[in-house]
Amino acid sequence: MAAIYAAREDPPPDGAAVDLPRAxxxxxxxxxxxxxAHLGHRHDKTKAFAVEFFSDWDAIFRVLxxxxxxxxxxxxxxxxxxxxxxxxxxxxxxxxVGSRAFTLLASVIDTCRQRQHxxxxxxxxxxxxxxxxxxxxxxxxxxx
Numbered sequence: 001m002a003a004i005y006a007a008r009e010d011p012p013p014d015g016a017a018v019d020l021p022r023a024x025x026x027x028x029x030x031x032x033x034x035x036x037a038h039l040g041h042r043h044d045k046t047k048a049f050a051v052e053f054f055s056d057w058d059a060i061f062r063v064l065x066x067x068x069x070x071x072x073x074x075x076x077x078x079x080x081x082x083x084x085x086x087x088x089x090x091x092x093x094x095x096x097v098g099s100r101a102f103t104l105l106a107s108v109i110d111t112c113r114q115r116q117h118x119x120x121x122x123x124x125x126x127x128x129x130x131x132x133x134x135x136x137x138x139x140x141x142x143x144x
């Protein structure tokens with residue numbers, strides 16, 4: 001984590017890439033061998049952890065190639081929290097079609113908000129356009 005923070009605060013000159021994977025190659029190799037050794041472990045939870053870690057290896061360590069990426073998914077978890085609460089309070093949608101509509105609306109609303117655009121303005125335009133047989137407009141860009 002310290003290396004990631006250091007790479008963020010003091011990136012190499014001339015836009016050169018930080019080569020953290022090479023700098024930590026030995027540690028990564030040791031960790032990978034340990035994970036692989038536990039893929040067939042007799043303890044179910046240990047095995048499940050090893051399988052998940054092995055399966056997500058590239059995603060977990062992508063931050064070494066791109067130190068600007070977040071170290072955790074806390075922001076994403078917090079962004080979803082109110083949608084999860086809404087789903088629990090409403091006892092779900094009860095159908096696959098309802099679930100898809102709910103998740104699509106949640107995604108559109110949050111994307112518009114993150115891009116500083118009114119989700120309701122976009123949804124009104126999208127619904128109006130589709131009723132007129134027009135193609136769906138792309139989601140607005142930041143501040144547009």
